[in-house]
Amino acid sequence: xxxxxxNPRYQVTQFGKPVTLSCSQTLNHNVxxxxxxxxxxxxxxxxxxxxxxFNNEADTPDNFQSRRPNTSFCFLDIRSPGLxxxxxxxxxxSRGTSTAYEQYFGPGTRLTVT
Amino acid sequence: xxxxxxxxxxxxxxEGATVAFNCTYSNSASQSFFWYRQDCRKEPKLLMSVYSSxxxxxxxxxxxNRASQYISLLIRDSKLSDSATYLCVxxxxxxxxxxxxxGAGTRLAVHP
Numbered sequence: 001x002x003x004x005x006x007n008p009r010y011q012v013t014q015f016g017k018p019v020t021l022s023c024s025q026t027l028n029h030n031v032x033x034x035x036x037x038x039x040x041x042x043x044x045x046x047x048x049x050x051x052x053x054f055n056n057e058a059d060t061p062d063n064f065q066s067r068r069p070n071t072s073f074c075f076l077d078i079r080s081p082g083l084x085x086x087x088x089x090x091x092x093x094s095r096g097t098s099t100a101y102e103q104y105f106g107p108g109t110r111l112t113v114t
Numbered sequence: 115x116x117x118x119x120x121x122x123x124x125x126x127x128x129e130g131a132t133v134a135f136n137c138t139y140s141n142s143a144s145q146s147f148f149w150y151r152q153d154c155r156k157e158p159k160l161l162m163s164v165y166s167s168x169x170x171x172x173x174x175x176x177x178x179n180r181a182s183q184y185i186s187l188l189i190r191d192s193k194l195s196d197s198a199t200y201l202c203v204x205x206x207x208x209x210x211x212x213x214x215x216x217g218a219g220t221r222l223a224v225h226p
Contacts, residue, residue, distance in 0.1 A: 031212065042118070042201070042216035043158065055211065090157055097211040099146045105157040 003027050004106035006091050012112045013081050021076040021109045023091030029104075031097055032074040034066060035090040037108075043090055049074060050097055078111075086113045115140055118217035120202050126223045131192045135220045137185040137202030144215075146205035147178050149187045151198045152219065158201055161187075192224045 005024045013019040023032065031050050035043040047056045049068045063085070065077040078085055088108045094101040120137045127133050139147075147164035162169065164176040164185055175188040185202055199219040206213050 040122075040218065042218045043214075044216075045213060048211065050211065088155075094212055097207075099205040099207050099212050101212060102160060103212070103214060105159070108157050110155070 004091055004093055004104050006089075006106040006109050008109060009107060010110050010112070012114060013078075014114055015083065016080050019078050019081055019111070021078075021089050021091075021111070023074045023076070023106055024072050025091075025093045025104075025106075026072070027093055027095075027104065028071060029093035029095050030071075031094045031101075032068060033092040033094075033103065034064075034074070034076050035092065037088040037090060039087075046076075081111070081113045083113050086111055116217075117141060117215045118202055118204055120217040120220050122218060122220060124221040124223050126225060127192055129192055129194060129224055129226055131224075132188065132190045133192055133222060134189075135187045135200055135202070135222075137187075137217055139183050139185070139202075139204045139215075141204065141206055141215075142183060144183075144204040144206050147185050148203040148205070148214075149174075149176055149185075150201040150203050150216070152201055153198050158203075158216070161200070189222075192222075194224050194226065197222055197224045 007022045033048040034046045037043040046060045067075045091106040092103040094103045149161040150158040151161045152158045164178045173190045177186045201219045202217040
């Protein structure tokens with residue numbers, strides 16, 4: 001059974017056209033994370049939510065925003081995608097914020113910017 | 115300097131070979147250590163945690179040397195299905211939250 005679900009799996013958007021990526025979870029975990037992984041690079045944390053508390057990484061561009069309307073869903077909004085934003089976007093969840101908790105990853109959304 | 119550094123490979127080995135991957139990390143405050151496996155165009159999946167005492171899971175053995183800030187993964191009797199990218203991951207807790215820092219990965223290709 002899928003535990004962390006990402007939709008769509010593949011997304012194509014035009015340069016400058018806002019796009020929203022979706023993540024949902026059936027684990028009832030408190031924490032949800034968004035990572036960006038560019039080709040042949042390491043996944044990089046963009047931000048995370050602990051319940052409704054939003055935590056942005058210092059180097060995450062302002063172009064990236066997130067919403068978490070409830071425990072199960074979290075969205076990644078890219079306000080004006082550039083060619084450099086083409087990447088795999090990975091959602092992950094964990095029960096809590098301690099390093100003792102494993103993070104569970106979704107299958108990712110591969111974003112193409114034309 | 116990157117926080118987690120790995121040899122990108124690729125490592126091309128025949129079936130049955132033993133292969134070792136190394137990783138170094140820069141933050142001495144890192145608390146937890148892992149190896150993840152990532153297949154092409156898929157999400158990372160936890161392979162195993164790494165403990166100072168070393169740990170083994172079947173054909174896979176992981177070691178941690180905190181003094182040298184060095185992590186290793188040994189794969190014995192390689193299978194074709196082991197072909198993937200292996201990501202070295204450290205976990206810190208800046209500001210009290212669970213932050214995974216990934217290496218860029220080492221690619222393994224096992225051939226018949």
